[in-house]
Amino acid sequence: MPKTSQQPLLYMEEYRVKQDPQDYGLADEVFNIDIFKQKLKVTIVRNDEEGLEFDLIGVYPAIANAFRRLMLSEVPSMAIEKVYIYNNTSIIQDEVLAHRMGLLPLKADPRLFTYRTEESPENGTEQDTLEYELKVKCTRRKDASKDQSTFDEIYKNHKVFSGHLKWLPKGKQGQIYTESSVGCIHEDILIAQLRPGHEMDLRLIAVKGLGKDHAKFSPVATAYYRLLPLIKLNREVSGKDAYLLQSCFSPGVIGIDENENAYVKDARYDSGSRNVYRYSHLADAVTLARVRDHYIFTVESVGALKPEVIFIEAVKVLKKKCRSFIDEIEAE
């Protein structure tokens, strides 16, 4: 990592964010691919169920932002788009039900499917469509005794979960995919509640789509970045004040050594709350800043694709966009 002094900083003052007076940002820089390559650095920090966290260092905000935007809205995923309602006697309205079905995250890998085109038939082809059905009927449990009072004991199927969804293989899909590879990611999403006599009979059509069309096609729960926080102690803070200072930041940011002196342990996971400024006697002891070209990305996948795959897909989308842009320029 380059030395702190070389890092372009943004100072977080009490009421505003201020750029370093010496820092002119992008204004005068001419883009140079070699310098870019030399500066660019990517480090993966964490990759687990909660998502992917990686650092993107040495790029302009426009580039970092492009990846974020693409992950949110231009990386495709599969979602239910059409709902054929054969019967719905539940209290939930057809449109609302259809909307809820659309928001169910599906396991299906969008890379294995194509977009639906104008030419594709009404019911779609096995390359661009997944079909599901939902058939639930609520009945009263005959064996339930009189003194049982919870709905679970009295009724059968009184809650419709995403797990009730059944995949209907289309064409040769049955040989390629399995229920678990295209079904709902979560089995326990409550879709509706039924009472005896209520019935649902739906056929659902899932297609490939983009997040910019509808949020249900977005492959991420969220994808965002933040700038690396930087905390500098301007003077020695010790004793009671050290503990006070510690409490002003997220846990683990400020450490206290054996002499009861505060030191910056790890500024990375500070939440940027700026609560030091509440204490006037501590406000001058610290300088809060952000490293302007150090982006900490967090990608939380919905579950169909792994977060790293989503990022790579986003890069591919950007590449494709650049390619078509270059093609267009050259064509002129």
Next chain:
Amino acid sequence: MLIGRMPLMLRSSNCVLSGKTEFELSKLNECPLDPGGYFVVRGQEKVILIQEQLSWNKMLTEDFNGVVQCQVTSSTHEKKSRTLVLSKHGRYYLKHNSMTDDIPIVVIFKALGIVSDQEIMSHIGVDPQSQNRFGASLLEAFNLKIFTQQRALDYMGSKLVVKRFQSATTKTPPEEARDLLMTTILAHVPVDNFNFQMKAIYVALMVRRVMAAELDKTLFDDRDYYGNKRLELAGSLISLMFEDLFKRMNWELKMIADKNIPKVKAAQFDVVKHMRAAQITAGLESAISSGNWTIKRFKMERGGVTQVLSRLSYISALGMMTRVNSQFEKSRKVSGPRSLQPSQWGMLCPSDTPEGEACGLVKNLALMTHITTEVDEHPVMILAYNAGVEDIREVSGNPINNPHVFLVFINGNVLGLTLNHKHLVKNMRYMRRKGRIGSFVSIHTSYSQRCVFVHTDGGRLCRPYIIVEKCRPLVKQHHLDELQRGIRKFDDFLLDGLIEYLDVNEENDSFIACYEENINPTTTHLEIEPFTLLGVCAGLVPYPHHNQSPRNTYQCAMGKQAMGMIGYNQKNRIDSLMYNLVYPQAPMVKSKTIELTNFDKVPAGQNATVAVMSYSGYDIEDALILNKASIDRGYGRCLVYKNSKCTVKRYANQTFDRIMGPVKDALTNKVIFKHDVLDTDGIVSPGEQVQNKQIMINKEMPAVTSINPLEGQSPQVPYTAVPISYKGSEPSYVERVMVSANAEEDFLIKILLRQTRIPEIGDKFSSRHGQKGVTGLIVDQEDMPFNDFGICPDMIMNPHGFPSRMTVGKTLELLGGKAGVLEGKFHYGTAFGGSKVQDIQAELVRHGFNYMGKDFFYSGITGAPLEAYIYSGPVYYQKLKHMVQDKMHARARGPKAVLTRQPTQGRSREGGLRLGEMERDCLISYGASMLIMERLMISSDAFEVDVCRICGRLAYCSWCHFCQSSAHVSKISMPYACKLLFQELTSMNVVPKLILEDY
């Protein structure tokens, strides 16, 4: 014997729904949260509004255009009349509208049997001041030569208003005057066996009031003071109506009986046969459904007493139940009755009133207000006599003038005198707290009038307070613990004498501490909870005490337009219009009122994460920016239900309406588009999507319904189609079809239509602080700003909405909501209380957020950090019923009016947009003559007419009928309306002539 049926107030003690448990109510398809209190008449929910009136049987001294007068509106079960005592040129008169002239007061005294001047003076007061002031009045009677009771009655008899219908029993004018004195003038003062003494005392008191007010202007009474007001509830209004109808029925029966009994008939006359139960039933029914309250015996005629219960939202229905309507005329520009009265404190909500013409005249009850019902005054009178009240008739006039003697009034009537008023008041209150007399009996002292007033009548506003004795509130912690455990109820507090109800008059006679720490040795009562001084609607506002007051008023009006849930049974209802939110949420920042009114169970709004910042310029003038992803996920989605209905009738001539099945196209054998959604029975089937102009009920009606069926004719009657079709640019879905029968036993078909609407640009949203705004732009999620935690706001609000509105409560709501979300709990924004900012900030800090609620944001478009920290967090937003889809309107071509051939008017008729006079002026001043020509004629109602150049009249088919020639006829185009005007003028023998020139 059935004499009639009475409409029943829902959830009243006689209603089947009263006392039912939540489960039982649910089983009956009723919402357990529904407040009741309305009537269902002819299939409509009707509310009888609370009517505010000036108190009756009460002396009011006031300055009426420089004339000091004391007026009393007497009201008994039989009569209502207004009597005035006024001072004119230093003399006193009595005025009553049964008298053509003002009667000198001494004449009245003499007519009432107090003949000697000395006796009169002893009633008025014997102090020199009074003697001086009253001398002129005595002289006037002397000049009129009225010395005896008989002469006085003669004089009054000569001034009687001549009645239009002379009654059969002929009475001499003096006798009539005496009857008048007995029954009509000051009707509420009892007269038995022509003993007018009480009336004389009462008149003397009125004179004394006028005299006192002449000397001291501060003694004028305030009409707007709530102690001088009475509220009439549905019960008393209905009883008034019933009494009138019942008396009318009795009178009519008597007339019939009088006519029939003298006749000799075989069968004995039976009155019962002539009783019609329908008369009372229909009378009450029509009064409630029309809202016209006509009481013949009081000559009262009032309109708009009832209103249809607004079921727009739960709060609007609840708010309607607490509405108080003033009798004051709306058009008059007087500020007094409209302004906030200090005595309104705790009784009527200071915030909830409409803007505009009804401002301050329509009010709403506060949370704990109780309106008294009438209780028997007799036990109270006995108690008062036992507590030291002496009958005034047994003491001569002189004690009245004694400054230590206090007069005691009960319900506006003189009860007697007391020497020790403090003792009396204390005893009476003690008895009330012990439950010996009704808890709504009020007693208060007026030192300026040297009177003690006891009230047991109905319609007084009152409110519970905790009793304070010896600087300690009687309600102790252990009582509250018992309440918590459910051992104690509110009524137990009342029965134990810990809490009592005070009406406005008594409240003003007490020292009430707002908080326990304010109690001092003079304190008599303690406020139960300060937030209860607000009403139901104002109770929704979090932190209302931090807002500028008009903002709370605006919210009170807007909360009624918010959509959400209207009750647990909303899916069973078929309203003509119902708005529901798809995903309603309980607010993050609640208030105690919200919990008490169950608003959190039937909410109307959603918690939106709001960032207070500017964005794009599509947010000026309070416009809001919405996140498209939020909308995609269901934010602001609403359901709009409408119904359409029709009846299938049977006619007198044995013909009847019929419903036909769908028609098939002859060529393709497919059902035609218009009938596409019809089921085989000719009615739409549920679940179907109906498009514009499609038919929902294919009804046909016989062409002839009036004449009698012709004998022996074939049953083939010509039918005309009268289908019920769907109108609307957006399609609807059929939620339900109901086939039933109405009161006339005709078939009734109702179709409930549903639309799901997604927020779009122009839809109106509002927070709970009177901050409404329309959607200005819907932005993709990636373009929205995001913060260090990856949070993207659902909504962006421009900060310019804050400085001038001063809705600090909204900023606190945001802070409280944010902390609540992080902590997983609800915060309270109860008025005059609520979660403290310090506590909220501590919670924010605990979760690593900035204590001021401002976060570090990045621009979603450039990706760079924003220079300012952004104030962001959840705020409860209401979607209001005004949506663009119902309002947008444009027309290129469309229907025209038949008469003028100009485009029709109004959106519902797909009308044109008027280029009005001012717009025309603009075009004239600009010189765009051809544009005017186009807008006003060519695009509207251009018409080619033939004009004769010789006579200037309109010709027809190139032939001038006046000149009998076609030689000089030219064609010009002019507006059809102009041609029509010419023809209409011609038909009235006015000849407009056109002079044509070459152009």
